[in-house]
Amino acid sequence: MKKNAYKIIAACLTVLACAAAAASNLPRTAEAKYITKGDTAANIRIVQTRLKELGYYKIAVDGIWGAKTTAAVKSFQKDKKLTADGIVGAKTEAKLGVSLTSGGSAGTAGNDAYLLARCIYAEARGEPYTGMVAIGAVVLNRVKSGKFPNTVSGVIYQPWAFTAVNDGQINLSPNQNALNAARDALSGWDPTNGCLYYYNPATATSKWIWSLTVELKIGKHSFARA
Amino acid sequence: MENSASKAAVREKPPAAAWIIIGLVTAITALALALTAAFVRQRETVGALESMYKKSYYDTADELGNLEVKLSKILVSGSSAQQARLAAEIWKQSGETQINLAQLPIDEQAITRALKFVNQLGDYSGYLNNRIQNGGGLAAEDEENLEMLYERCRQINISLAALSEAMSRDYKFTAHIDRDKLGKGGGALNDSFSGVENNSVDYPKMIYDGPFSDGLDSKVYKLLERLEKRGADEGAAWVKEKLGAETVTFYGPAGGDLLTYEYGAAIPGGAEYYVQLTQNGLKPHMIACGATVNGTRISEEKARLIAEQTASELMDCELKAVWICASDGIAYVNLAPEENGVTYYPDLIKVKIAMDYGGLIGLEANSFLMNHTERTLPAARLSEAEARARVSKKIKIESSRLALIPRPGDKEALAYEFSGTHRGHRYIVCVCALTGEELDIMRVVETAGRGSMLE
Structure with missing residues (x-):
């Protein structure tokens, strides 16, 4: 009996230790955005462009961290009496007068693209590529239309607008095809030519949606304007 | 002795039935506790959802009330400055109203009509604000439109006031959600918006320079107006020849403002194009291809040449x-x-090039088909240097060009386009070549790992 109690206590301690270890690995709030070799091309471009404006960087802005970029950063740091380590930390960022994006974050435009990709993946994975672009285009056509909310998140999260939001599939991670389809739709690709609605004739139950004039069919979906 | 020992053994070990009863009682108690916890959690979740709906409703009702008052004021205002200020307030408040309205659980048809009203009210007010600030007053037509918008707003508010009574009797949005119809419902709220629509008079179309103008409901494709209708077989031959397709499948015609033929085209290497050709003139409207790209083997410069x-x-x-x-x-x-x-920016074409083998994997030509036509451009009244002087000195200009740029309301303007940087960010500034006005300013937004966009 005593042995069992010890086992239970030991198991609890192990679980607590694992939880503590896991907690210690949780991401911490970034205090500074250290930019060095291998960082995002977006941040590197911002740093290179600024260094070029200030005359420290002479070659083309390419978003690739090479020896010339490091040398330019060091030279700038030396002039500003900073530690010349070639790394853009908080102090160098402030002295440069630029604002860099946190790792992985892509600003408002990037958030829209990722949310759109998640919607496309949840609603149309398994459809041909054009069918995925078409779903993204319908979301964006709704954003442009006066009959729907005016933002990508407003349209996607409008109550009961998309079944994938209701059943939670919107939270699945999109694959590369869905990301590419979102990018295409945001760049203006619209196979539906302005359609605002789509449905799968094999599963749609709404009488109203069946009353709409179908403009075209792509994969399993029928697309309608209004 | 033996008898009493066995009795003691019976006392020490309860019968199997007793164990089963203890097990069942424990299981039922655990299940009851779990169900109670789940019920409490579900009630809290529904309560939170109900609170969000109520907040959206009350905010919507407040905002629509304010909009009605502001519309009535603009109708009696005799001062341009006051009219411009009120128009700007209506513009801003409409944006807030549409956010709350869109969160309400109303039937799809009722909500689209209500949203269109609010969006169009904001859009039109923004247009009026710009026009009044540029020296234009309210025309008789504007006053008619504002009267009509005021009347519709008033009707919605009367209808919502009736619902407010139900609200005071603990009306619950969540109790009116019809799960069998994917949650569409909204009960009395739904009825009130539908009622507004049914009782309203037949309003004229709102046509003005704005993104939600009724004038934009039907598109005109200028390039196609002078081209003749061609057959689907000719289209298939075009796809085979121009795209080097091994096989072409005709999917059928597509309708709407733009009549097209749709094709699938298998190209060497296993990839497949989806192609839309216009029925008039057989011009490509769109080419899409979901081929996987394996790395980068060609430079951006090479990709540019292939695209051109x-x-x-x-x-x-x-x-x-x-x-x-x-x-x-x-x-x-x-x-x-x-x-x-x-x-000529209005005639823009977008192309995607796979940087592994250098082939075309996408083309989008909607703007080109809509706008490409013969034009007579006015001569620039400002020199490049004069226009350059109008750009903020903070921007370090690197290049410039003369361009025709699209403007709101299907209009176009001749402008000098300057590209430059400030604090590490790239900006594009357009200065009108006729008036020197700064028409537009865009910032190139770098997105991590996904290239850059214009904002």
Whole structure:
């Protein structure tokens, strides 16, 4: 009996230790955005462009961290009496007068693209590529239309607008095809030519949606304007 | 002795039935506790949802009330400054109203009509604000439109006031959600918006320079107006010849404002194109391809040249690259016609080039088909240097060009386009070549790992 109690206590301690270890690995709030070799091309471009404006960087802005970029950063740091380590930390960022994006974050435009990709993946994975672009285009056509909310998140999260939001599939991670389809739709690709609605004739139950004039069919979906 | 020992053994070990009863009682108690916890959690979740709906409702009702008052004020205001201020307030408040309205659980048809009203009210007010600030007063037509918008707003508020009584009797949105119809419902709220629509008079269309104008409901494709309708077989032959397809499948015609033929085209290497050709003139409206791109083997410069050559051939028009962005092994290239040193942005074409084998994997030509036509441009009244002087001194200008740029309301303007940087960010500034007005300013937004966008 005593042995069992010890086992239970030991198991609890192990679980607590694992939880503590896991907690210690949780991401911490970034205090500074250290930019060095291998960082995002977006941040590197911002740093290179600024260094070029200030005359420290002479070659083309390419978003690739090479020896010339490091040398330019060091030279700038030396002039500003900073530690010349070639790394853009908080102090160098402030002295440069630029604002860099946190790792992985892509600003408002990037958030829209990722949310759109998640919607496309949840609603149309398994459809041909054009069918995925078409779903993204319908979301964006709704954003442009006066009959729907005016933002990508407003349209996607409008109550009961998309079944994938209701059943939670919107939270699945999109694959590369869905990301590419979102990018295409945001760049203006619209196979539906302005359609605002789509449905799968094999599963749609709404009488109203069946009353709409179908403009075209792509994969399993029928697309309608209004 | 033996008898009493066995009795004691019976006392020490309860019968199997007793164990089963203890087990069942424990299981039932655990299940009851779990169900109670789940019920409490579900009640809290529904309560939170109900609170969000109620907040959206009360905010919507407040905002629509304020909009009605502001519309009534603008109708009796005799001062341009006051009219402009009220129009700006209505514009801003409509934006807030549409956010709350869109969160309400109303039937799809009722909500789209209500949203269209609010969006159009805001859009039109923004248009009026700009016009009044630029020296234009309210015309008789504007006053008619404002009267009509006021009347509709008033009707919605009367209807919502009736619902407010139900609200005071603990009306619950969540109790009116019909799960069998994917949650569409809204009960009395639904009825009130539908009622407004049914009782309202037949309003005229609102046509003005704004993105939600009724005038934009039907698109005109200028390039196609002078081209003749061609057959689907001819289209299939075009796809085979121009795209080098091994096999072409005709999917059928597509309707709407733009009549097209749709094709599937298998190309050497296993990839497949989806192609839309216009029925008039057999012009490509869209080419899409979901081929996987394996790495980057060609430079951006090479991708630009391929894009220019391929797009010019497919569109039968000399096109120059005006924007390029490489991301995930794909070069996104925007192209526009250039004549006599002027770049025609309204006729933009977008092309995707796979940077592994250098082939076309996408083309989008909607703007080109809508806008490409013969134009007579006015002569620039400002020199490049005069326009350059109008750009903020903070921007370090690196290049400039003369361009025709699209303006709201299907209009176009001749402008000098300056590209430069400030604090590490790239800006594009357009200065009108006729008036010197700064027409537009865009910032190139770098997105991590996904290239750049214009904002």
